Each structure stands twice: as C-alpha cells, then as structure tokens.
Amino acid sequence: MSESGFLHDVGKIVGANGLIVDKQQMRPYLTDWRGLETGTALAVVRPTTTEQVSEVLKIASANGVAVVPQGGNTGLAYATVNQSASPSILLSMSRMNAVRAVDRVGMTMHVEAGCVLLAAKQAALAVGRQLPISLASEGSAQIGGVIAANAGGVNVVRHGMARDHVLGLEVVLADGTVVGGLRALRKDNAGYNWSQWFIGAEGTLGVVTAAILRLSPLPRHTVVAMMSVPSSQAALDLLALVQDELGDTIVAFELLADASLALVETHFGLKRPIAAAPWHVLIEAQSSVNGLREAFEVALAKAFESGLAQDGVLAESETQALNLWALREHITEAEQREGPSAKHDVSVPISSVPAFLERAQAAVAREIPGARFNPFGHLGDGNIHFNVLLPQGQLAKTANEIVHALVIDMGGSVSAEHGIGRYRRDALRQMRSPAELGLMGGLKKLLDPLGQMNPGAVLSSPQSDAGRRG
C-alpha cells in the first residue's frame, strides 16, 4: 500500500481529528522533552478507544510501519520519538484520558493510558484516597507513560515505583491483539503475571491502553524538615536514625549539595533557610496518627546530640513546607540556567552513596579540570542525580563515561528511574550480562517479531542501528 493509502486508512479508523500530518502541528510530538532531539513520523495518530489502537496497529503491522507510543512526552531518555530508518507513526494516547472508575473502599482506580497523572491523583483525592506517585512532570505525564517508564519520583522510599501501583493492564500487541487484564484484585496468583512484562518496557513490547491502579489511604498529618549535615556519611547515618525512630512514616528523604542550594539562590533568589553546610537533607514524614510531629522532634534532637545534624528547620505551616520543597524542585532549572551540564540518573546500594559521591567527584575532577558539581536526589532510594557543571567547550560525554563506569563498578545502575530509551542503550549493554540481554531480546522477539514497536528504544536492532548511522 502507498504511504498516502495507508494514512487514508488510518484516518478512517481514528477520524479526521485523530490524524495529524502537518509538519508544524507534528513538531511538538516529535521533539524531545528537553528540546535536544527530534524524530520523524509519517503522522501523529490519536486514537480514542482501544479498538482504534488495535485497528491502527493491525494495518501498521501489515504495512511494515513502526509504531511509537507516546504519553505526555515528558520522558528524559528519548524513548518516544522514532529516529530509526523505519517509516513510523507516532501513537499519541492523549485522547484516551478518562478516569473510568475510582473505588474508595477497594482502593483501586481504573484509568485510560492518556490520563494525566495529576488528574488521576486528583480523582483519588476526591474520594479521600491517594495515588502516591509524585513527579516533577505530573501535570503533563500520562499514566500510560508512567507505567511504560516505571516512573519513580520523590516518594519511592515509602511508596515504591510505578510498578508497585499497578494491579492490572490492558495492552495492545504489535499485531493488534488486545490483551485484557483489567482486574481490580489485590491478590491474583493465576498463571504468569504478564502485566509486569510491560511495566518499564518503554513501549517496545506493546501499547498500554488502560490500567487498574492501587490506591493508598490518605495520611492525616505531614511533617517537612530540612537539615544541614556535615558529610554525606552523616546524611546516611541520619537516614538510618529516622528509619529507627520514625519507621515507614518517612515518605521522602532527599539529599541536596550545598552547591545545589547555591544555584537555586543565584537563579531564583530562594535563600537556604538554614546554616550553610556541605550537605542538606529534605525529609517528609506522613502518618494518620497524632504525635508525628513530636516523634519527629525527638528524632531531630537525637540527630543534633549525635552530631549528625548541625542545623535544622521544621516547617511550621503548609506554606513553609512548600517553600522547603521549592528549594528542591528548582534545582534542575537552576542548573539549566547556570550553563551546560552532564546529567546522570544513577543508583547504587543505599549504603554505598557516600563512597560513590567521593569517588565520582575525585574521578571527574581529575579528568575535567574546572568541573563543578551539583549532586542531589533520592538518598532514601540510593538514587543520585550526580550532575556535573561543565567548563566551557567540554562535552558531557567524558563525564558520562567516568560516572557510568564507576556506577557499574559499584554494582549500581546508570538508569535508576529515567529509563534506557535511545540515550542509554550502550550503557545497558555494559550493565547487563549476555544472559540477561538474551532474556530481554527473547521477550522482544516473542511479542514483536517484526520489530515494529518503538524501534531503537531500549534494545538495539540492526534496523534501528542502521537508522542512527544513516
């Protein structure tokens, strides 16, 4: 079939509003969230039903057209735009955005893939429950993408990754087969849990069209504090102390370099509310039980006594709490304004974070004179965004190589929460054994034998590699 004949047939399935072929209109879909890379597509296709997704995938498959699913296009690994030589369509899920049902007592939610994360969270709050996935991009990120990326965020220390919130999925396979698993069951040990295969697969195995998510009770009390600590080891010891004292009330435990706060002050005028110190931690605790604040104060006092903390501030109001969080949330953009940087999304065993920070700074400083450091992130998960501010003319590549080699050497991951996408395929091959890559390649071939789902993302294929070289 000709390209125009194919697009005509796609248009018949999704309707005129569902098909974008105008280059100008396609541009936002085909541009990476960071604005650094662009891709190609014959069209942007915007289905409104699972049946439409199935029909589109069927004729795409029959015509040798690849399919790249896209949610809110907020990913940071360049997973949602085709760069291969394969002709492709970009499948935008944004019109399938309904919250189909929320069950307060059963604590489940049935949502379509294109539902924006924030809308899903608000629907949970409306019945007095929470969907505790908290991302900077939650106003744009869509549930399907959150699942395909196995998104993390700031509450993983308590609530886990996106995977931990998925009870069941509906997916459409490359050949158009709809596989339904939208069961609102907390326990369901009936055969292999195939939903798990698609979580974190970044759209390379099929398209997630809908999900049943697990909700959580809503806590009644929240405490937010920021503390100055003398070293990253002290920050780690403080983590152990609050685990001992406050248990699983800890929902966030973030590490911030003093340099991170300095950047935020320089570019946004937000001053650090506590004494300068090599490192700071931002802690949030939640509970349904009265007495959280008192327990937190006890823990704080112990931290001061033992020298783990040098200064600290406990938010006295919701506004103060938001202001403390604002310091954390402005780091990425402050870094952006400061100049070019090498970004990393790495994890190591939590106990190894201090050693990692020390070794990484030493190694980068040795190879890149003039490099400055902006390390921050989720210490409670061992996930550090070890970002390096680069001297003029210095490319990110060297810093990436040094940091990634060290992370792999320390048993860590160079993609803690952002995924592999098209940015980190080479790193994946370094991190995983031939046996592991064999399993991944086997599943890919099983579910997508023609290699038409999101070609070039996660796993390389001769086709997609050719595309990148061409």
Next chain:
Amino acid sequence: MSESGFLHDVGKIVGANGLIVDKQQMRPYLTDWRGLETGTALAVVRPTTTEQVSEVLKIASANGVAVVPQGGNTGLAYATVNQSASPSILLSMSRMNAVRAVDRVGMTMHVEAGCVLLAAKQAALAVGRQLPISLASEGSAQIGGVIAANAGGVNVVRHGMARDHVLGLEVVLADGTVVGGLRALRKDNAGYNWSQWFIGAEGTLGVVTAAILRLSPLPRHTVVAMMSVPSSQAALDLLALVQDELGDTIVAFELLADASLALVETHFGLKRPIAAAPWHVLIEAQSSVNGLREAFEVALAKAFESGLAQDGVLAESETQALNLWALREHITEAEQREGPSAKHDVSVPISSVPAFLERAQAAVAREIPGARFNPFGHLGDGNIHFNVLLPQGQLAKTANEIVHALVIDMGGSVSAEHGIGRYRRDALRQMRSPAELGLMGGLKKLLDPLGQMNPGAVLSSPQSDAGRRG
C-alpha cells in the same frame, strides 16, 4: 545415557549427601503438604551451590530428564511434585540456605533460595529491620518457594505480596544458564525487569537460586483488636472507616465468620472473647508514632457510634494480642478436625466481598443441602477462604465448581494467593483469555523450549496431560 549413568553423574556434581534415591527417604519430598497426593522422581537432588544447580540442569536437559524445584514443600497447589510421565528429578533447595548479607541502612537482604522464611525474618529483626511476609507456614517455607509462589499472607493489605519484596534474583534456566540479577538497588530501570517473570511462575520457567529482598523499618507500636460486626457489609464499611481514620497503619484486616470461631472453640477450646455476632474482624495496626492506641480507640468509638461494630476487644498486652491471633490461626486445623471440606482461595474486588459471600452461600446451599460454611480470610485484600463443610459422601468438586464459576463471573480469581500448581490448571484456562494464555505459553516456550521445568504445573502440556491420564 542410562538412568543409573545419569544418576551417577548427578551424584558426582552434588556429592553423596546431595543425592537421595532411597524410596523411603524420598517419600516426604514426594508427598504433597496436605498429604493427599504423591509424585515420582528418579532422585531427590540437593545442591549446595548455584554452580551445582547449573551443572545438574545441564545434564538433566541433555538427558531429557525433567526438573521439579522444591523449597519447603508447603505449597497448597501441588506445584512441587512431578505427576507427568516424564522422568524427573526433584531439586530440593534446602541446603542452599544461607543469609549472605543483611544491610540495615540500605534495608536489603541477600539470601539463598533454601533459606527458611522465619530465619530470614529473624536475620532482619537482628539488625532492627523487618521482612514483613507473614505466612502460617513460615517455619518451613523457603524464600525460593515464597518467591516462586508469589506468596501472600496476612500482611498483604499493608506490605504487599512476595513480589513487592523482591529487588533482584539469580535464576538458573532449563539449559543450565545462570542469569544473575542480584543487585541491591531500589531503583534500576535498565531494560526489562526479567526477575518479575520468575516471581509467581511456580518453578516452571527456571530455578530461583538466590534473591535480594527489600526490608522495611520496624514499627515501634502495635495494636490488635477483634470486633463483632452485624454483617459482612458492616465489616467492609469498617474497613473503609479504619482506612480513613488510621490510614496505612493497618497491617492486617481479617474477616472471620462466627462459624469459624465456633469451630475453633469446639476443637481447641479457645473461646471467642467478644459477643457472638454474624461476623468478626481481627485488625492489627502498627506505627512508629506514639498515639497509635489513642487513634485506634477513636476509630473504635466511631465504629460503635455508627453501629458498624457491636462489641470489641483491644488487646491489653502482647499475650492478649497473640491470643486473638490464635483464634484466627486455628481455623484451618479446626476445620480439618471437623471433617471433609471444599477449600477455596478466591479473591474478588474488595468492595464486592459482601455480595460474593451472599451469592456463594445461596448457590452452594441450593446445590448441596446440608452444606455448612466456614468463610474467613483477608478482607483487606478481597481474599476469602470460602470453605464449605461437606455433608457425608459429598465430594468437593460440586462446591468448587459453583464457587469458581461465581468468582469468575464477579471478575475475581480462583487462585488469590496459593497459585495454580497442578490443582487449578483447568480453572486457569477458564479465567484467562486465549490472548493471555498465549502470552504465558509463549514465555514458557521461550525459556523452557523442551518443557522440562516442572512439567504439568501452571500450564498444561500434551506431555504432562498424557502423564496424568496414564
């Protein structure tokens, strides 16, 4: 190779202590936990290292000998003994039982598959952390089996299934390939998370040899209460009330029929500590924050005011708490002593539990005059053991069929936590669509092309069916 030649070679790998061929000594391994069924094996093979597992699987594969992995043999779905016509060995993991490492701050544990669950839990407690998987069989169940079964238990409402505690696995595939994924990382979005494929696969895709488990902080306060409620709907409303009032401090929310407590009194002399009522609930809450008990008392008062609870007792000591739990824990054995029963391990959406209970009792009573009911279980997970005490001469089959048909009709699962094994293969085919079974069969064929891993469990094969008929 001859059978004796094969066993000779296996013996060379695992040593004399690792090979059992004596029929008498093999019997406990080849007998189902319930003592109802037995299987066959050429030998029981007890490796001590992953390398031995790999070598054994290699020569088994080369000789067309099936491999049935077994942990503590505490499963309730008959998943760990071969009944097919294939010659097989039973691979007992019990000698690979080390706790290799416990990381208090990182809250991870590295264990071998044969480590008994209770030993793993104690190793976590020894460093002030917990592994919150609570099973009646935890003194015998082994970690590898817990993972292969995706075990549930009484704390799922708060802590999730076994799957939620696994960070990484090491597995050996049917052909002897060792796949290592023992990474102690909370976040690791690097390619497909193949560990997930093996969780709940009941040993049909490979052998789990070791795992990295996620630990949790240890709560400082525990409250246990039992309450009488007028109806199962009131029990459900009470669940919503405690979710509102006490949030995720709720670690167990168990439903008990008055008949269940009557059986426990009859056979064990344990009296119910509260007024008789149609239903009772047993609730456990935990927190690190002082004030849990006061919050619980407030919730209890609200439950009385609103008529959701008629009577209640809050444990005043650890002994009283254990006594309340003893009532719950003796139900299964009391039922056993009462006589033959049809057992069910079903789940429905939590909100549908009252409707399920009503419909199931009516349907069974209609078809089986004289049937009595012993429904109890994990209301907080929608998982009810809807057991039916059978009149003399009545087989379980009819009750099973009625209950399973209803559960499937209500969007539930006939295997909430016990798994499919060899008992529920037919039910699996009723519960899952051809598309879903196609995915499962595809993965099985990908990882075990010769069908030698635990043949006849979970998925049928012509070979294993022939075995059952033969």
